[in-house]
Amino acid sequence: MTSVLYDAPGPRAKRRNIIFSVVFFALLALLLWWVYTVMDDKGQLEWALWKPFTQSEAWTTYLLPGLADTLKAAGLAMVIALPLGAFFGISRLSDHVWVRIPAGAVIEFFRAIPVLLLMLFANEFYSRYTDVSSEDRPLYAVVTGLVLYNASVLAEIVRAGILSLPKGQTEAAHAIGLRKGQTMTNILLPQAVTAMLPAIVTQLVVIVKDTALGGVMIGFTELLNTRGTLAANYANVIPSFIVVAIIYIIVNFILTSFAGWLEQRLRRSKRSTGAVLGADEVEELNPAAVGGSFGTGGEGGGPGGFGGTTHVRK
Secondary structure, three states: OEOOOOEOOOHHHHHHHHHHHHHHHHHHHHHHHHHHHHHHHOOOOOHHHHHHHHOHHHHHHHHHHHHHHHHHHHHHHHHHHHHHHHHHHHHOOOOOHHHHHHHHHHHHHHHHOOHHHHHHHHHHHHHHHOOOOOOOHHHHHHHHHHHHHHHHHHHHHHHHHHHOOOHHHHHHHHHOOOOHHHHHHHHHHHHHHHHHHHHHHHHHHHHHHHHHHHHHHOOOOOHHHHHHHHHHHHOOHHHHHHHHHHHHHHHHHHHHHHHHHHHHHHHHHOOOOOEEEOHHHHHHHOOOOEOOOEOOOOOOOHHHOOOOOEEEOO
16 A cells, blocks of 8 residues: 555565564663663662652742743743744735844844843843842843744744745735735734644743753753752752653643644634635625625626625635
8 A cells, every 4th residue: 555655665664664663672671771770770769869759848849839930931931922923924024125124134133142142141131221129030031031032933933834825825815805914814824823833832842941041040940940959958969850851841741732732623623615705794804805806796796707705715
């Protein structure tokens, strides 16, 4: 049996794939066994090092407050960066040079600067030129750095998603008299969101992980920073790293799972056979089209060449 993308493997290819799979899992098992033996020899598997994670104090005092600050900074950065990135991405597609060039300059500038440098600069700026308290300054600096960098990356994702759509979508919208703004908001963006969603989710995962940079460099009390305090008190550096890594994996898995569910829901909602819109609905969408491009008369539709209804795919 063949597929559009590849030919089904034959008997030799199937045997080869089975051999490769067996070898891979054997090597993986050996690696895990080696890690286990090394940790056991170094005393990292002793119950005394893992016991704090079974008690509430380690979670309520260190890990959960750090996780809360991580999610707070990441959430604020997402909420600000997403619309900002969409704005600059659409602006870079503008027909007006005075809009397109400045938007492109802003995107390229902040995308070229490391996010850590943006955090450090924002921290110095808030400490010297604002009245932000020393307690809130690390959060402000982390969110600012994440927003400036990730908004520029998201802007390019939005631009690429819109440009990936067939040109016929824009031409069809212009043919029924929609202006460029209406074409963007009603035709292009709703379709591009589904195509952009995997890349957007990837960038959101990056935002969650990059909050750790603020904890290392400017003292932001996020999850990795509070792990250091916990490890210093309980002398369990390696176990604390493992537990924090698992927490990051769970958080990012929840985020990607939600995005996958949302993507499937969006794809299902866009499957339709097309709806018939009457002249009143078309006039509400674009008043200039009725009477000009669209006739309201009989089958011929008058000078416009269309009848009183038109098929529009929602």
